[in-house]
Amino acid sequence: MYHTGLDVGSTTVKIFIVDENMKPVYTKYKRHLSDVRNAVLALILEACEELGEIHTTLAVTGSGGVGLSQHIGIPFVQEVIAGTAAVKRVAPQTNVAIELGGEDAKITYFEVSPEQRMNGTCAGGTGAFIDQMASLLQTDADGLNALAAKHTEIYPIAARCGVFAKTDVQSLLNEGASKENIAASVLQAVVTQTISTLACGKPIRGNIAFLGGPLYYNSELRKRFIETLKLTPEHIVFPENAHLFVSFGAAVLSAEYGEIDLHEVAEKIKNLGQSSFEKLNVLPPLFKEPSELEAFQARHAKNVAKTRSLKDFKGDCYLGVDAGSTTTKAVLIDSEGAILYSHYGSNSGNPLKKIGEILSELYDIMPKGANIRYTGVTGYGEKMLMTAYGFDIGEVETIAHYKAAEFFLPGVDFILDIGGQDMKCTRLKNGAIENIMLNEACSSGCGSFIEVFAKSIGMPVSEFAKEALKAKEPADLGSRCTVFMNSKVKQAQKDGASVADISAGLSYSVVKNVLQKVIKVKDPKDLGEKIIVQGGTFFNDAILRSFELISGREVVRPDIAGLMGAFGMALMAKNKAASAE
Known part of the structure; x- marks a missing residue:
C-alpha cells in the first residue's frame, strides 16, 4: 500500500508518494504558472505512468487544495498539520x-x-x-x-x-x-x-x-x-526533500484515510469544467460595442505633438532627458517646440550607460547645421547625470511634467502621472501648483506590476494591453498589495478568466488604486475640468479607458504621454537659453 500527498501551493504543485514504511517512492515539484488544474493533472498522470497500477491513500494540502478537495472528493489536510507531521517524523x-x-x-x-x-x-x-x-x-x-x-x-x-x-x-x-x-x-x-x-x-x-x-x-x-x-x-x-515537506506530511497523514485510485482522480480532474468553480466577480467591459472603441481611439488620436525631421535641420535645438526609475526618456526640440528626436526605453538597470548610448546615437544622426544649445535633466538619475554629462539645468519631475502639460492643454488643472513604480497627482489653480499627492504607502498596480505580469505569461505588455480592449467580463481584482494581487490573478485564472479579462481587470485595479488610495477622491468634480494623463503606463489604452469610465471624465492623453518629463525639460532648457541672452 502506498500513501500519496498532494500540495497545491500559490506558485507550485508537489506530489510525494511513500510506501508502507513511509519511505519515498516518487516525488515531483513543478511551478504551475497559474494553470493549477492542468499542473495537478500532469503530476498525477506522470506518477501513474512511472509507477503503473498502484494502491494508495491520498490527501491534498496547500492554499489551492481546498477547492480541489471539494470538487473531486478527496481528503484535505491543513498545511500546518501536514508540515508538523513531516518535521516530527524526519527531523x-x-x-x-x-x-x-x-x-x-x-x-x-x-x-x-x-x-x-x-x-x-x-x-x-x-x-x-x-x-x-x-x-x-x-x-x-x-x-x-x-x-x-x-x-x-x-x-x-x-x-x-x-x-x-x-x-x-x-x-x-x-x-x-x-x-x-x-x-x-x-x-x-x-x-x-x-x-x-x-x-x-x-x-x-x-x-x-x-x-x-x-x-x-x-x-x-x-x-x-x-x-x-x-x-x-x-x-x-x-532535511532531504525540504521543498516537499508539506506534501510528505500530507502523504503520512493520508494513511488515516481509505484507498483511492489515482487514475480515477485524474479522470475527475479532467472532467472538471470551469462551471465547477465559483463565479468570478466581474466588472463592466471597457467597450460594449466596436463603435465605442473607434470613437475613443479617434478622440485621443487628436492629441499629437508636432514633429519635424532632424535630417535637414539647421539651427539651435534643446535636449531634455528624464532618467526614470526603470526607463530613460530623451526629447530634442526646435525653438517652436517641435520634436526633432525622441527616445523611450528601458535603462536595463544602468541609466548612466543608457544616456551615453542615446547621446552617441543623437550625435551620429545630427546634421552639421544643428546645434544643441541647452540641456536639461529630471528624474531619479538627475544629479548623477548632471555630474557625469554636464547637463545645464536640473529640475524636479513635477515642474517638468507641468510645463509639458501646460504646452498641450493651457489652463490644465489636474495632472495624473502613472510611472513604473510611482504615481503622482498634481492639482493646479491659476497656473500654480496647489497640491501634490504621491503613493506613499502602497504601490500596487503601478505600471511595472502590469509589465511583470505580462512577462510572466510570455506576452509583450503592448499585446497584453490590447487584449483588455476585447474583454467581455473583466475580473474584479481589487487594488491590494502587489504580491496578493498576483494571488488574485492566479485565482481568476484558475476560475476560468481569459487573458483579456485579467488584463482589463488589472487596468481597473490601477485606476482604483489611484483614485481610492492616492487621491482619495469622493466626487469626480474634485479632479477638475482640464485633466492631462501621462506617464508610460497611460500608453495602455485599457488603463486610459478605465480612468475615464471610473472618473466619469474625458481626459487628454498626449501621444508622447511617456515622454512628458523629457519634453518638459526640453521646453525649460529652451526658455532658460532665451532668458540667458
Whole structure:
C-alpha cells in the first residue's frame, strides 16, 4: 500500500508518494504558472505512468487544495498539520522551523504546544517576492542565487513591499551598485523581513530547520539566515526533500484515510469544467460595442505633438532627458517646440550607460547645421547625470511634467502621472501648483506590476494591453498589495478568466488604486475640468479607458504621454537659453 500527498501551493504543485514504511517512492515539484488544474493533472498522470497500477491513500494540502478537495472528493489536510507531521517524523530534533513558500512565510516553534506564526496582509519576503526582484535584475531565482554568491557588500532593502523594494533596488542600480551585491541584499531583506515580522522578538534558537522551495533551491538565502541567526553547523537542520515537506506530511497523514485510485482522480480532474468553480466577480467591459472603441481611439488620436525631421535641420535645438526609475526618456526640440528626436526605453538597470548610448546615437544622426544649445535633466538619475554629462539645468519631475502639460492643454488643472513604480497627482489653480499627492504607502498596480505580469505569461505588455480592449467580463481584482494581487490573478485564472479579462481587470485595479488610495477622491468634480494623463503606463489604452469610465471624465492623453518629463525639460532648457541672452 502506498500513501500519496498532494500540495497545491500559490506558485507550485508537489506530489510525494511513500510506501508502507513511509519511505519515498516518487516525488515531483513543478511551478504551475497559474494553470493549477492542468499542473495537478500532469503530476498525477506522470506518477501513474512511472509507477503503473498502484494502491494508495491520498490527501491534498496547500492554499489551492481546498477547492480541489471539494470538487473531486478527496481528503484535505491543513498545511500546518501536514508540515508538523513531516518535521516530527524526519527531523524530530527541530526546535524551530522556518518555511518560505511562494506567497507565504511561516515560523513554527516546536514547544510543548507547537506555535506557528505566518504572514497575513503582506507577502513581501516570500518566493514570489524573490521572483519579482530577480526579474528586475533580468534573471530568475537561480540566477539571483548565483549572483548573490559573488557579493562583497550588503545594502539595506525594504522587503515589506515588493514595489518599494523595487524602488530601493532601482536606486542602487542607478548609483552603480553591482548586481551581485544587490542580489545578496535582496536575500538579506527576506531574512530581515521574516525574522522581524514573524518572530517579533521571540528568540529563534536551538535546532533550526529550513523548509520550503525558496530555502531548498536558494543556497545563498540559507546562508543569509544562518549568518543572521549565528547558527553553528550542529544546529542547522536541512532535511532531504525540504521543498516537499508539506506534501510528505500530507502523504503520512493520508494513511488515516481509505484507498483511492489515482487514475480515477485524474479522470475527475479532467472532467472538471470551469462551471465547477465559483463565479468570478466581474466588472463592466471597457467597450460594449466596436463603435465605442473607434470613437475613443479617434478622440485621443487628436492629441499629437508636432514633429519635424532632424535630417535637414539647421539651427539651435534643446535636449531634455528624464532618467526614470526603470526607463530613460530623451526629447530634442526646435525653438517652436517641435520634436526633432525622441527616445523611450528601458535603462536595463544602468541609466548612466543608457544616456551615453542615446547621446552617441543623437550625435551620429545630427546634421552639421544643428546645434544643441541647452540641456536639461529630471528624474531619479538627475544629479548623477548632471555630474557625469554636464547637463545645464536640473529640475524636479513635477515642474517638468507641468510645463509639458501646460504646452498641450493651457489652463490644465489636474495632472495624473502613472510611472513604473510611482504615481503622482498634481492639482493646479491659476497656473500654480496647489497640491501634490504621491503613493506613499502602497504601490500596487503601478505600471511595472502590469509589465511583470505580462512577462510572466510570455506576452509583450503592448499585446497584453490590447487584449483588455476585447474583454467581455473583466475580473474584479481589487487594488491590494502587489504580491496578493498576483494571488488574485492566479485565482481568476484558475476560475476560468481569459487573458483579456485579467488584463482589463488589472487596468481597473490601477485606476482604483489611484483614485481610492492616492487621491482619495469622493466626487469626480474634485479632479477638475482640464485633466492631462501621462506617464508610460497611460500608453495602455485599457488603463486610459478605465480612468475615464471610473472618473466619469474625458481626459487628454498626449501621444508622447511617456515622454512628458523629457519634453518638459526640453521646453525649460529652451526658455532658460532665451532668458540667458
